[in-house]
Amino acid sequence: xxxxxxxxxxxxxxxxxxxxxxxxxxxxxxxxxxxxxxxxxxxxxxxxxxxxxxxxxxxxxxxxxxxxxxxxxxxxxxxxxxxxxxxxxxxxxxxxxxxxxxxxxxxxxxxxxxxxxxxxxxxxxxxxxxxxxxxxxxxxxxxxxxxxxxxxxxxxxxxxxxxxxxxxxxxxxxxxxxxxxxxx
Numbered sequence: 001x002x003x004x005x006x007x008x009x010x011x012x013x014x015x016x017x018x019x020x021x022x023x024x025x026x027x028x029x030x031x032x033x034x035x036x037x038x039x040x041x042x043x044x045x046x047x048x049x050x051x052x053x054x055x056x057x058x059x060x061x062x063x064x065x066x067x068x069x070x071x072x073x074x075x076x077x078x079x080x081x082x083x084x085x086x087x088x089x090x091x092x093x094x095x096x097x098x099x100x101x102x103x104x105x106x107x108x109x110x111x112x113x114x115x116x117x118x119x120x121x122x123x124x125x126x127x128x129x130x131x132x133x134x135x136x137x138x139x140x141x142x143x144x145x146x147x148x149x150x151x152x153x154x155x156x157x158x159x160x161x162x163x164x165x166x167x168x169x170x171x172x173x174x175x176x177x178x179x180x181x182x183x184x
Contacts, residue, residue: 020049021117023124028098031131033180034106038069042097043126045072045115047088053117056082062100062109062130070113071097085119102132149173 025043032039045053055072060081062068067078073094076083078101088094098111111128149171150158159168171177 020051022046027127029129034102034104034132038099038101040097040099045094045096047090047092049090051117052085052087054083054085055113055115058114059112063105063107065103065105067101068111069099098128100130106132106134147172
């Protein structure tokens with residue numbers, strides 16, 4: 001009988017443990033041109049119960065010339081490596097964003113953020129992998145991109161070559177589109 005009671009207690013305790021948060025995406029890839037002021041991508045931190053959360057950047061592998069910024073739930077100063085605990089109510093979805101400022105320096109970088117929930121009771125991570133490309137050979141990059149359906153100018157005319165100081169809209173085969181300004 002004692003074994004049955006112990007087994008029932010263990011079985012019950014396994015089902016009383018519950019997740020109190022979730023993160024939409026744990027690995028985020030983003031890219032843009034080194035000439036842009038900044039580029040960013042976000043995910044969401046979702047609460048299922050009230051909690052306290054803070055973050056710390058535990059890996060900063062970006063070029064020395066770059067800066068970064070995180071917004072959670074509001075934007076923190078550039079190059080902030082950690083925050084104090086923030087109280088969040090249950091059933092909320094909080095914006096979690098990574099910005100990269102390439103400062104005209106092509107390269108690749110990784111930021112790994114560790115989130116501490118309820119003073120370290122739970123830990124989770126989000127990683128941003130960013131690439132800032134040079135725009136000097138934009139026509140070659142676009143011509144070799146198999147995902148592009150067509151490129152149009154702002155008048156709606158399909159174009160084959162992109163010239164400098166021009167806005168264009170790139171239409172992708174998956175239905176997405178992106179407007180870019182070519183500066184050079």
